[in-house]
Amino acid sequence: MAAEPWHANLSFSDRLDKIVQITAEYKSAHPDAPAAEASKKAKELELDIFSSSNEILQYQSQCNAQIRSLQTQPKSRDQPFGFGNGWPEVVEEGTSSGKAGTKKIGRYGEARHFQNGLFSEIYKATIPYDNPEGFAGEPGKAVALKVTFLMGTEPPHDPAREIRTLKKAAHPRIIPLLESFPGPDSTRQLVLVTPFMPYDLAMILRNGYIAEDHGRTYLRCIFEALAYLHSQGIIHRDVKPGNILMKSLSGPAYLADFGIVWVPDDPTSEAPDEKITDVGTTSYRPPEILFGNKSYGCSLDAWAAGCVAAQVITSSMKPLFDSGDMGSDLTLIQSIxxxxxxxxxxxxxxxxxxxxxxxxxxxEYEPQSWDVLLPKASVEGRDLVSHLVKYQSTERMSAGAALKQPFFDREGA
Structure with a gap:
């Protein structure tokens, strides 16, 4: 298919958002369908719309129509998206969920599909008992296998750089890389193995409530991870609730998904003043990249972390700023x-x-006070967010400074 001129103006994050939305609605309409089927169907529907549309507005309109169509379909049983009683089924480590619906990936048998992105699929498996000498994982423990499809990736996505970064930037609050290896089709797939984390912050926010001490733990962990990365000049570039993982609801939290990371001395990273601006995810993108700044720095992550903090301290699934149903940069700018x-x-x-x-x-909009923007937040919580979500990137508080804020000194912190 020859590329249409408008395709270049549709960002990766825009397409991924639509696929995620379609997947969720498909699974909601078909609760008994396996997650892999819902994901595959969503990708097929989105690709068909992408291929047949003549302009961005038509693409957005058709995607939204597909989502509305799925929302009106009768459901076979009353369950939220993929989670039974609200949370995913967590099989105890060392046990098997059965061979049906599983596959062998490398040396990992009975790997079961868990979730996916546009260029990858995540499987859950257990570490074999015949581990090679020096392997970091414990036999019988649950792991996540991230199978990345190399042929579909394009800059700034780079799974090889993700592997190099996870090895270089090992930290207690960053998801550890246990190993990596070529997939079944070595020219098209690359597999990253990490500890399995059944929860992510987006999932928890959808549940509608975060205990105050849990939320403080999540944020402390993320700022610790960012402070470490930023001390090395590394920019994560996709801080959002879905990339913050937990093994239990009480934490700790781990920063994950380094697929679009920028590393100053990595051979595949862009030049410092020519960074790609199509990074981040919709509502978590800071204003400087919306206006074309290619020289951005670690303060990009600070803005995104501030937006995440706003949701955590208010237990809100709704982002601080809204990019609209079509994921538009102009709508996001207006919301900011x-x-x-x-x-x-x-x-x-x-x-x-x-x-x-x-x-x-x-x-010309007048600024709203933070007690209006975050009416349910504590004074300390509002103060934390207000020091991170600032127009002038040089005035944003660093991750290290954020950890010293009164929000983290409250009783029970």
Missing amino acids: FKGLGTPTLEMWPEAEKLPNWGKVQWV
Whole structure:
């Protein structure tokens, strides 16, 4: 299929968001369908729409129509997306969930599909008892096998760089890489093996409540991970609830998915002043990359972490800023402006040098106070977020400084 001109303007994150939405609605409409089937069907539906559409608006409209269609389909049983009573089935480590629906991946037998992204699928398996000498994992423990499809990846996605980074940046709050190996088709697949984490923050937020001490633990862990990465000049570039994993609801939390990480001395990372701006996920993208800044730094992660913190301290599934049903950058910019106020060069001096600054005349919104933006948050929680979610990237609090905030000193922290 020859690429249409508008395809270049549709970001990876836009397509992934639509696939995730379609997957969720398909699984909700067909609760008995395996997760792998729901994912495969969603990818097929999205690709068909992508291939047949003549422009972005038509693509977005058709995807939203497909989602609405699935929402109106009768459900065979009353269960939320894939989780039975709200949480995924967690098979005890060292036990088998049966051979039906499993496959062998490398030396891991009876691997069962767990979830997936646009370029990868995650399987759950157990560490074999005939481990090679020096292997870090314990036999019988549950692991996640991330099978990445190399032929589908494109910059900034780079699974080989993800492997190098996880080896280089080992830290107690970063998901550890146990091993990696070529998949069944060695020219097309690469498998990353990590400890299995049955929960992620997005899943927990969908449940509608986070205990205050649990939320504080999650955030402390993530800021510890970011402080370590940033001390080495590494930018994660996709901090969001779905990339924050937990083994139990009380924590600890681990930062995961380094597929689009930027590492200063890695041979496949872009030049410092020519970084790719199509990074991050919709509502967690900071304003500087929305306006074309290719020289961004670690403060990109600080903004995203601030947006995550806003959701954690309010137990809200709704992001701090909204990119709309179509995942539009313009809608996201407007949402940011409505919340923080339409910026002037006095408020945001670095904007003057941004490539796309001044190309659109915006409505002049007045800034809202943080007690209006986060009415259910504690004073300490609002203060934490307000120091991270700032227009001027040089004024955003560092991850290390965030850990010293009063929010983490409260009783029970």
